Amino acid sequence: xxxxxxxxxxxxxxxxxxxxxxxxxxxxxxxxxxxxxxxxxxxxxxxxxxxxxxxxxxxxxxxxxxxxxxxxxxxxxxxxxxxxxxxxxxxxxxxxxxxxxxxxxxxxx
Amino acid sequence: xxxxxxxxxxxxxxxxxxxxxxxxxxxxxxxxxxxxxxxxxxxxxxxxxxxxxxxxxxxxxxxxxxxxxxxxxxxxxxxxxxxxxxxxxxxxxxxxxxxxxxxxxxxxxxxxxxx
Numbered sequence: 001x002x003x004x005x006x007x008x009x010x011x012x013x014x015x016x017x018x019x020x021x022x023x024x025x026x027x028x029x030x031x032x033x034x035x036x037x038x039x040x041x042x043x044x045x046x047x048x049x050x051x052x053x054x055x056x057x058x059x060x061x062x063x064x065x066x067x068x069x070x071x072x073x074x075x076x077x078x079x080x081x082x083x084x085x086x087x088x089x090x091x092x093x094x095x096x097x098x099x100x101x102x103x104x105x106x107x108x109x
Numbered sequence: 110x111x112x113x114x115x116x117x118x119x120x121x122x123x124x125x126x127x128x129x130x131x132x133x134x135x136x137x138x139x140x141x142x143x144x145x146x147x148x149x150x151x152x153x154x155x156x157x158x159x160x161x162x163x164x165x166x167x168x169x170x171x172x173x174x175x176x177x178x179x180x181x182x183x184x185x186x187x188x189x190x191x192x193x194x195x196x197x198x199x200x201x202x203x204x205x206x207x208x209x210x211x212x213x214x215x216x217x218x219x220x221x222x223x224x
Contacts (some may be wrong), residue, residue, distance in 0.1 A: 008149065031210045042113075042199055042215030043152075050208070088151065094211060095140070095159070099151035 003028040004100035006089050011106045018076040020103045022089030025070065032065060033090040034074050035103065043088060046074070081107050111136045115200050115216035122194070122223050123188075130185045130219045132200035140203040141183040142213070145196045152199065158183055168170060187221060193224045 006022035024032070030051050035043040049056045049063045049072075056063045062075040072091075076083055086102040113134045122128045134141065137223055140159045144152040154167030158177040172191025187194045197220050201213040 004151065017208055026222075033210075033212075035139075035213075039220070042115075042217050043213070044215065045212050048212070049209050050210070076223075095157055095165075097154075097213070101151045 002092065002096075002098050004089050004091050004098050006100040006103050007107050008101060009104050009106070011108065012079050012108055014079060014081060014109050016079055017044075017072075018079045018083070018105055018107075019075045020076075020087050020089075020105065022072050022100050022103075023070055024072065024089070024091040024098070024100075026091045026098060027070065028044070028093065029091040030093050033097075034061075034063065034065075035088040035090060035099075037086045037088065039085075076105075078103075079107050081109075082106055111203060113200055113214055113216035114221050115198075118217065120217060120219060120221045122135070122221060124223060125189045127186055127188050128196055128221065130200075130221070131138075132183045132185065132216060133181055134214075135181060136140045136201035136202055136204065136214060137180070138204050138214070139180070141177070142201045142203070143167075143175065143183070143185045144199045144201065146199055146218075147196050155185065155198075168212075191223070194219060194221055 004024045012018045033048040034046040036046045037043045043072045061076045088102045089100040092098040116131045142157045143155040156175040158164035174186045200216040
């Protein structure tokens with residue numbers, strides 16, 4: 001079946017940039033999404049990108065998409081302690097969303 | 110404010126018991142979903158419903174049941190047939206954006222522990 005892979009853990013220093021990567025297999029994905037989950041809570045949409053785009057910027061967030069390699073990345077500039085959470089890469093469409101296992105981002109002083 | 114309310118937040122169950130997790134939304138969304146989350150794994154789809162009185166099995170429906178009698182409500186029953194029910198359960202609803210993207214709004218989750 002279709003799959004999304006991402007590294008499970010990332011540690012960064014406060015103020016540095018964080019880059020979370022994922023690869024996906026579903027070539028039919030029209031949109032790709034990043035969701036954020038804080039401890040003990042549900043997920044919330046962070047950003048998304050249309051599959052025909054290479055890049056999308058939204059304040060501190062930059063999403064890069066390499067459709068040929070099926071590689072998606074999320075860059076968080078000036079990472080803060082409040083950014084500590086699990087970040088999920090999501091592919092697929094409509095009722096068949098495929099979630100990666102999530103990358104736990106730890107921000108330390 | 111509109112949103113999704115899940116209850117209870119924590120639930121303990123003895124083996125052999127059925128339990129029902131509540132999910133209510135006031136977002137006027139047609140489609141609703143139940144996901145299961147286990148540590149170190151992505152979310153897995155249990156059931157979804159696109160309209161009242163209709164629902165479909167997801168990837169891991171065995172041992173679970175749902176109903177959709179009202180647009181606002183999509184309860185999940187974890188039956189005794191579910192072999193490993195201890196997990197974090199997330200309910201979500203979907204809205205379509207003007208640009209074609211489909212965005213899920215999640216509840217805060219219900220953590221079920223089987224004793």
